[in-house]
Amino acid sequence: MPIRVHDTLSRSIKPLLPKQPGAEYGMYCCGPTVYGPAHIGNFRTFLVQDVLRRALQLDGLAVKHVRNITDVDDKTIRQSQAEKISLKDFTAKWTKKFHADCDALNMLAPHVEPSAVEHIPHQIAMIEKLVAGGHAYKTGDGSVYFKVCSCHDYGKLAHLDRDSLRTQDTNSAGSVNDADEYERESVSDFALWKARKPADGENFWPSPWGEGRPGWHIECSAMSTHYLGETFDLHGGGIDLCFPHHENEIAQSECATGKKDFAAHWFHSAHLMVDGAKMSKSLGNLYTLDDLVAKGATPPAVRYALIAGHYRSQLNFTLKSVEDAAGAIAKIEKAATKLLEKCGLSPADFAPPVVLEKNTAWGAFLPAWETLCDDLNVPGALGKIFTALHAANDPALTVEQARADLSGLGKILYALGIRLFTAKKDAAGADEIPTEVAALGAKRWAAKQAKDFAGADAMRGELEKLGWKSLDRKDGYALVKL
RNA sequence: GGUGCGGUAGCCAAGUGGUAAGGCCCGGCUCUGCAAAAGCUGUAUUCGUCGGUUCGAUUCCGACCCGCACCUCCA
Numbered sequence: 001m002p003i004r005v006h007d008t009l010s011r012s013i014k015p016l017l018p019k020q021p022g023a024e025y026g027m028y029c030c031g032p033t034v035y036g037p038a039h040i041g042n043f044r045t046f047l048v049q050d051v052l053r054r055a056l057q058l059d060g061l062a063v064k065h066v067r068n069i070t071d072v073d074d075k076t077i078r079q080s081q082a083e084k085i086s087l088k089d090f091t092a093k094w095t096k097k098f099h100a101d102c103d104a105l106n107m108l109a110p111h112v113e114p115s116a117v118e119h120i121p122h123q124i125a126m127i128e129k130l131v132a133g134g135h136a137y138k139t140g141d142g143s144v145y146f147k148v149c150s151c152h153d154y155g156k157l158a159h160l161d162r163d164s165l166r167t168q169d170t171n172s173a174g175s176v177n178d179a180d181e182y183e184r185e186s187v188s189d190f191a192l193w194k195a196r197k198p199a200d201g202e203n204f205w206p207s208p209w210g211e212g213r214p215g216w217h218i219e220c221s222a223m224s225t226h227y228l229g230e231t232f233d234l235h236g237g238g239i240d241l242c243f244p245h246h247e248n249e250i251a252q253s254e255c256a257t258g259k260k261d262f263a264a265h266w267f268h269s270a271h272l273m274v275d276g277a278k279m280s281k282s283l284g285n286l287y288t289l290d291d292l293v294a295k296g297a298t299p300p301a302v303r304y305a306l307i308a309g310h311y312r313s314q315l316n317f318t319l320k321s322v323e324d325a326a327g328a329i330a331k332i333e334k335a336a337t338k339l340l341e342k343c344g345l346s347p348a349d350f351a352p353p354v355v356l357e358k359n360t361a362w363g364a365f366l367p368a369w370e371t372l373c374d375d376l377n378v379p380g381a382l383g384k385i386f387t388a389l390h391a392a393n394d395p396a397l398t399v400e401q402a403r404a405d406l407s408g409l410g411k412i413l414y415a416l417g418i419r420l421f422t423a424k425k426d427a428a429g430a431d432e433i434p435t436e437v438a439a440l441g442a443k444r445w446a447a448k449q450a451k452d453f454a455g456a457d458a459m460r461g462e463l464e465k466l467g468w469k470s471l472d473r474k475d476g477y478a479l480v481k482l
Numbered sequence: 483g484g485u486g487c488g489g490u491a492g493c494c495a496a497g498u499g500g501u502a503a504g505g506c507c508c509g510g511c512u513c514u515g516c517a518a519a520a521g522c523u524g525u526a527u528u529c530g531u532c533g534g535u536u537c538g539a540u541u542c543c544g545a546c547c548c549g550c551a552c553c554u555c556c557a
Contacts, residue, residue, distance in 0.1 A: 011486095029557095030557075031557095032557080033556090033557095038557085039557090041556090041557055042556095042557045043557085044557070045557040046557075048557095073555080074555085158485070158486095158552085158553080159484095159485060159486085160484080160485070160553075187554080188554075189554095190554065190555080191555085215555080216555050217555075237557065238556080238557030239486090239487095239551075239552070239557080240551085240552065240556055240557065241555095241556085241557070242486095242552075243485090243552070243553065243554080244553085244554045244555070245554090245555070247554095248554085248555090268557095269557075270487080270551080271550095271551065271552095271556095271557075272557085273550080273551095278550085278551080279556095280556095305494095308494080308495075308505080309494085309495070310495085310496080312487080313487075313488070313495095314487080314488080314550065314551070315494095316494080318493090318494085320493070320494080320506080320507095321493090321494065321506090323506075324493085324494065324505060324506040324507085325505085325506090327505075327506055327507095328504090328505050328506075331505080334520080371496085377496075377497095379494090379495055379496050379503095379504080379505090380495090380496045380497075380503075380504085381496095382495090382496085382503095382504065382505075383495080383496055383497090383503045383504030383505080384496095384503075384504080385504085386503085386504050386505070387503070387504070393521075393522095448515085451515075453515055453516070456515090456516095457515095457516075457517090460517085460518095469518075470518085471518060471519055472514080472517085472518075472519085473519085473520095474513095474514085478519095480519095
């Protein structure tokens with residue numbers, strides 16, 4: 001059963017299938033502009049794409065995931081100059097940080113991660129095609145603009161009316177769109193190539209139109225078609241990219257190639273809100289992963305919190321949602337541990353996707369998988385996971401059923417990118433029990449066995465002062481850090 | 483003004499033309515010397531408001547109220 005998700009172009013839910021059975025499934029996602037640490041809003045989008053990719057792979061598709069790095073624009077240039085380092089060193093630094101955060105959030109690396117700067121020749125080649133085809137023109141300063149009126153179905157993605165576009169003279173920020181200032185023929189025309197300006201410093205490249213740098217939109221068109229072909233399967237990004245970025249990508253790509261189906265499917269995810277408000281620097285609610293970790297959050301819990309809402313709905317992110325997520329993960333771990341015990345396995349054996357027998361079984365987790373396949377309904381799937389987990393706790397469950405359930409759980413958690421038992425591994429070193437604590441624990445246990453409850457309780461108080469507590473069972477106890 | 487989305491329990495969040503998944507929190511029970519942990523279990527006569535269609539609507543239609551996003555380089 002193919003995975004079905006919403007397509008922005010047709011405004012409908014469509015199955016995700018390669019053009020021919022067995023063919024590679026090409027998905028292109030607009031990546032980050034590396035001028036600082038990415039914030040959790042960026043990661044929500046990348047995380048949703050990561051879940052989609054994992055699900056597609058689990059469904060048997062040969063996915064080729066391409067996600068670019070935008071490493072030249074006003075912000076990267078301005079910041080690198082401010083720090084007095086080269087653009088290359090500057091963007092390398094933040095690309096590295098981005099990768100580290102992605103790893104922490106358990107995101108699969110894209111198969112190809114092209115840099116915009118390294119693909120300037122491809123961009124120039126595409127611009128040349130557009131100029132030759134009458135879709136672009138050079139202005140007096142050596143810039144090149146895309147001629148929007150040469151593209152008859154411009155606006156088809158965002159469903160915008162071209163006439164209103166051309167007459168619009170202010171943007172949402174209230175600033176005036178002055179066509180004359182840029183020598184543009186129309187305010188809706190956009191830059192393909194930006195002529196070199198003094199403020200660019202050393203950051204310019206040669207082109208048939210003179211020195212300069214590429215416009216933002218052309219980067220993605222050139223890189224996506226270079227790695228995935230002139231028409232490919234799916235293009236994704238945050239909903240804000242729908243217009244103008246994706247609209248412009250469609251226009252320039254289809255005008256350059258002459259083909260009308262640049263991307264077969266447009267996959268957009270809704271924005272993240274923080275504490276009920278739009279994220280913004282001025283509100284001080286623009287969290288990075290490091291910010292959250294500093295507040296005590298763990299990356300797995302952040303991942304869970306960020307994917308726990310449906311991708312087409314705005315998600316209101318709060319610190320409490322991360323705490324709730326940590327509790328939910330712990331609950332899954334407990335139930336998984338029981339299943340593992342039933343099968344005679346240990347948490348160390350659980351590495352999604354769990355390979356048991358042929359690993360084809362879904363067990364009680366089939367409903368969760370089916371829900372995920374239905375427009376990537378992560379919150380619905382999570383609900384079905386917990387329902388299945390309750391059922392799996394039934395003492396009457398056979399080992400055979402437990403193994404099937406474990407296989408299904410491993411697969412659905414793989415799709416969601418939720419790793420279990422990571423905290424224990426990390427804490428193994430940190431939780432080393434100091435000898436005095438161990439001695440005190442043993443003494444308390446002995447007192448308790450001797451029914452000296454007052455003494456035992458007193459020693460429990462001492463343990464707590466040392467930051468430890470004793471979890472007693474019938475046959476023994478375990479010391480854990482508070 | 484244009485385009486689009488949403489209002490479901492204390493919080494978060496699915497879903498369906500036939501009388502509301504799940505998570506967090508909270509309550510109860512079991513277990514326990516007491517706790518903790520763990521397991522079980524309980525909590526929306528109700529799904530923004532008002533109409534309409536229907537045997538029946540939270541789910542379809544209309545109106546309204548409220549909130550949100552995008553509208554030229556923000557994921």
